[in-house]
Amino acid sequence: MAESLLDVAGIGNAVVDVIAREQDKFLDDNGLTKGTMTLIDLAEAEALYAKMGPAIECSGGSAANTLAGLASLGGTAAFVGKVRDDDLGGIFRHDIRAVGVEYDTPAATDGPPTARCLVLVTPDAQRTMQTYLGACAELSPGDIDPKLIKRAKVTYLEGYLWDPPEAKKAFKKAAGIAHEAGNKVALNLSDPLCVDRHRTEFRELIGNHVDILFANETEIVSLCEVGDFNAALQEIRGLCDVAVLTRSDKGSVVITDSDIHILDAEAVDKVVDTTGAGDLYAAGFLFGLTRGCDIPTCGRLGGKAAAAIIGQFGARSEKPLADLLDF
Amino acid sequence: MAESLLDVAGIGNAVVDVIAREQDKFLDDNGLTKGTMTLIDLAEAEALYAKMGPAIECSGGSAANTLAGLASLGGTAAFVGKVRDDDLGGIFRHDIRAVGVEYDTPAATDGPPTARCLVLVTPDAQRTMQTYLGACAELSPGDIDPKLIKRAKVTYLEGYLWDPPEAKKAFKKAAGIAHEAGNKVALNLSDPLCVDRHRTEFRELIGNHVDILFANETEIVSLCEVGDFNAALQEIRGLCDVAVLTRSDKGSVVITDSDIHILDAEAVDKVVDTTGAGDLYAAGFLFGLTRGCDIPTCGRLGGKAAAAIIGQFGARSEKPLADLLDF
Numbered sequence: 001m002a003e004s005l006l007d008v009a010g011i012g013n014a015v016v017d018v019i020a021r022e023q024d025k026f027l028d029d030n031g032l033t034k035g036t037m038t039l040i041d042l043a044e045a046e047a048l049y050a051k052m053g054p055a056i057e058c059s060g061g062s063a064a065n066t067l068a069g070l071a072s073l074g075g076t077a078a079f080v081g082k083v084r085d086d087d088l089g090g091i092f093r094h095d096i097r098a099v100g101v102e103y104d105t106p107a108a109t110d111g112p113p114t115a116r117c118l119v120l121v122t123p124d125a126q127r128t129m130q131t132y133l134g135a136c137a138e139l140s141p142g143d144i145d146p147k148l149i150k151r152a153k154v155t156y157l158e159g160y161l162w163d164p165p166e167a168k169k170a171f172k173k174a175a176g177i178a179h180e181a182g183n184k185v186a187l188n189l190s191d192p193l194c195v196d197r198h199r200t201e202f203r204e205l206i207g208n209h210v211d212i213l214f215a216n217e218t219e220i221v222s223l224c225e226v227g228d229f230n231a232a233l234q235e236i237r238g239l240c241d242v243a244v245l246t247r248s249d250k251g252s253v254v255i256t257d258s259d260i261h262i263l264d265a266e267a268v269d270k271v272v273d274t275t276g277a278g279d280l281y282a283a284g285f286l287f288g289l290t291r292g293c294d295i296p297t298c299g300r301l302g303g304k305a306a307a308a309i310i311g312q313f314g315a316r317s318e319k320p321l322a323d324l325l326d327f
Numbered sequence: 328m329a330e331s332l333l334d335v336a337g338i339g340n341a342v343v344d345v346i347a348r349e350q351d352k353f354l355d356d357n358g359l360t361k362g363t364m365t366l367i368d369l370a371e372a373e374a375l376y377a378k379m380g381p382a383i384e385c386s387g388g389s390a391a392n393t394l395a396g397l398a399s400l401g402g403t404a405a406f407v408g409k410v411r412d413d414d415l416g417g418i419f420r421h422d423i424r425a426v427g428v429e430y431d432t433p434a435a436t437d438g439p440p441t442a443r444c445l446v447l448v449t450p451d452a453q454r455t456m457q458t459y460l461g462a463c464a465e466l467s468p469g470d471i472d473p474k475l476i477k478r479a480k481v482t483y484l485e486g487y488l489w490d491p492p493e494a495k496k497a498f499k500k501a502a503g504i505a506h507e508a509g510n511k512v513a514l515n516l517s518d519p520l521c522v523d524r525h526r527t528e529f530r531e532l533i534g535n536h537v538d539i540l541f542a543n544e545t546e547i548v549s550l551c552e553v554g555d556f557n558a559a560l561q562e563i564r565g566l567c568d569v570a571v572l573t574r575s576d577k578g579s580v581v582i583t584d585s586d587i588h589i590l591d592a593e594a595v596d597k598v599v600d601t602t603g604a605g606d607l608y609a610a611g612f613l614f615g616l617t618r619g620c621d622i623p624t625c626g627r628l629g630g631k632a633a634a635a636i637i638g639q640f641g642a643r644s645e646k647p648l649a650d651l652l653d654f
Contacts, residue, residue: 021646095381
């Protein structure tokens, strides 16, 4: 088992989501920008939490959600990310293993507590996130096991990992190992504010080290510093092998060296909470890709997984996603 | 504020629910009896959790759910119960305060961790619970503040509190204070296995110290050691001022000194998870009672609150229950 091939090895922030329904006024009163992820410190996290309504806790983290989705579809995955040896760390470890993802990064035994993301879901089903990174900042290159990375067809990195400085080194080490082994490297830009924080580095990274790029419309427009989606599209062509650009209810656009595929969004009965839509799109796409599906099929699988997750609360599916497969 | 009247002061186990969907086979494989609550130790809790699928965490506890429901309806409530100063304890304290319930019992600073209840929800929407009581066993008579109990029109006690020995003394102390102040004492039998464990003591308690009894069909039949609901009904008449007997989709029966009211169940679109049905029935009933409503109205409010909670996952309402009020 230890030497078996993996579809995807993902590296990301190990985060427990704390989800509450709030009105728009709550965002205004606390100076929060709807739809974005902001980094906060422990004192800010505690102050905001004290103002929030009753919440539920469930495991999250962008790359971790993608891997959980991939495993739920029937793929094989491993996660690398740092928790503390506290209650929330135990919850994170349980949940990702319970869905079948390998996860063996040792927990930190001192230092800051496990990361949490305060997720505020407004009546329009949009989510606004405030993240305290805590133990995630302790992830270092030493946590990257070359054997694990070599086993994976794709090494998947979340852009959020660019925030904790040591994690960035881990991220680059993993990308190097993957390419030396002839495997692919994928990056998800994660969030427009995250792109703002790291634009220059992301551009260099995408041009030189990334084979498959995932981004939504706002993120790609921010990365390219252009006025609209079409302008970003022209800019990004040729920068990496595959660019997967998601556009919410407008569907997605996938660019390869030779083609552009324009894929409509899947129908959704009722949008409950958009948390995890991008993460699950990546899960579906990578599931198809690692099975050798053509690009339109990969995109449709991504769209289906995203549609499934926004019909429920939270970013980890309540039901096995393999039920979505019909190809 | 500190001296204001309260509708209900509740004393119970302070528990965080860990909820996972499982198939019936999982119950069979682990020797669990559907629909019941079993007490387990920490090692058993860890072993079962390791086998469970991905879960979500949310605050629970029988009496605590009732108070959260009462506050959500617009009532005033205070909770007494013990957590540890750990992550789960922080979650419990946040959630009950966030819905407007006073909660000032100090957290234990050593000893066992905060209680958790592993809730397994099967496809038929039934819940099966395994509880590790942890810090709840640290609740003692010293945690009962006479001033708080005197402020409450009703002091509400959950039967589960009979399990940790010191908590039982706290429970009796509170009942004594309430009666001395001319207030009412309510007891919820909680669970048929809990009745089995404490039948003799419960009978003595109900006969001598309880004004309002809440029980479901299985619990009251077990308490009276009779063959069916009607036989239990005859037995329980006259034992306490008000006996509120719930019967799931058969509705409820409320017995007073002079009358018997037979109330139909409220319509439910789709039963998702029955966790908290009994707790929320008590919330609605006590909300009506403390507002001087007549018994049928109290029962209908209970039925409505129960119907609302079984249409969602978890025992704390996602939406303000005050929307249910139309009287």
